[in-house]
Amino acid sequence: MTPINDTKNQIIDLAESLLLQRGYNGFSYTHISSALNVKNAAIHYHFPTKTELGVAIIQRARQQFEKWTLHPRMGSMGFAKKLDAFCGIFRDFLKFEGHVCLGSALEHDFNTLPEKMQEEAKAFIADFLIWLEKLLKEGREAGSFSFSGTPKEQAVFVLAALQGASLMVRATDTIYLDMAIRRIKQSLKK
Amino acid sequence: MTPINDTKNQIIDLAESLLLQRGYNGFSYTHISSALNVKNAAIHYHFPTKTELGVAIIQRARQQFEKWTLHPRMGSMGFAKKLDAFCGIFRDFLKFEGHVCLGSALEHDFNTLPEKMQEEAKAFIADFLIWLEKLLKEGREAGSFSFSGTPKEQAVFVLAALQGASLMVRATDTIYLDMAIRRIKQSLKK
DNA sequence: CAGCATACTTACTAGTAAGTAAGTTGTCAA
């Protein structure tokens, strides 16, 4: 028997994938229902509105990121390794054909997003920036990183480059993300 | 008397603005026609399909960029000033509420774009990258910039950071673009 | 002034969007 919430999770999985591939205004309940071989009303049963579905996607992603930051394996990592792992998140997004990272997708569609999604999107970006800022601050204090300016400024810079590169890949070449990651690491070297 | 092509240009202006604000799938002929106080068929008269309208937007932007690169004022500029001016393009995009740069907008919607628009979008990004790569290469040779790796790699990095920051602004704060620009300049200092 | 092109409007089409109301099926607990 299908476990409870199996369809519900499949819906979130597929909707997230479509969001990363086509943007919030580029997918519909029909895309989801036909791929899962159910009727569009079945999607509405689990997520009465598209807004609720969108919010669910972001909330799950925030939970996943929090879990990622709190993973035991993270505790034993050095600062450079942690940055590596963070960059890896963006590489992972690109593993699936035509995906970008969730942050860029939400930022791009921001103006057309329902209010509740806008709030969640802001919180999602803030999560990333706060984590990065802390890593850079502590990493510099420990002598692992070297950069001028504030850790916040540097965090914005690093995240911008990662998001921008993951976007650019679409109209150019996949290796461009790796190029950007190499440059980011270089810019933080002592 | 309305000059020839006045409506046509107004349509491109508005469509471009909507594209930068809401993405390709986030605006319709109704948005344009109601704003210009004409009927939707009037838009179809000038641009039979949305594809043709989209292509027109990109082609005009490419021409404007080419004109910008060839402007007499550019000839007398040093390498650092030219980079400044290039970053200024991205600042200008943000002047209008909720806009991103055209490059990010096209990259984001890339998977849902009609083929002809995809081709133009690729060429548009390539224009930017080629110009930047040349600037960085010659600037380093002349001793104005300092960076490791290839000029191409660095060009990808700079453009990624600019595009990423102009996106991020939406879900955070406008000053984040300036932060990123400061970091870009810093990363190229001798 | 005849004829034609430009720049539209009116009135529509087929398709798709999100969303809903009411009915059906299977499972499980009292």
Next chain:
DNA sequence: TTGACAACTTACTTACTAGTAAGTATGCTG
């Protein structure tokens, strides 16, 4: 075994999408 609930389907609605066919007002040109 009955009733309640979860997880749907059937069958719709309203609104909007891009796009089209046919008609009209205006002005230019020979």
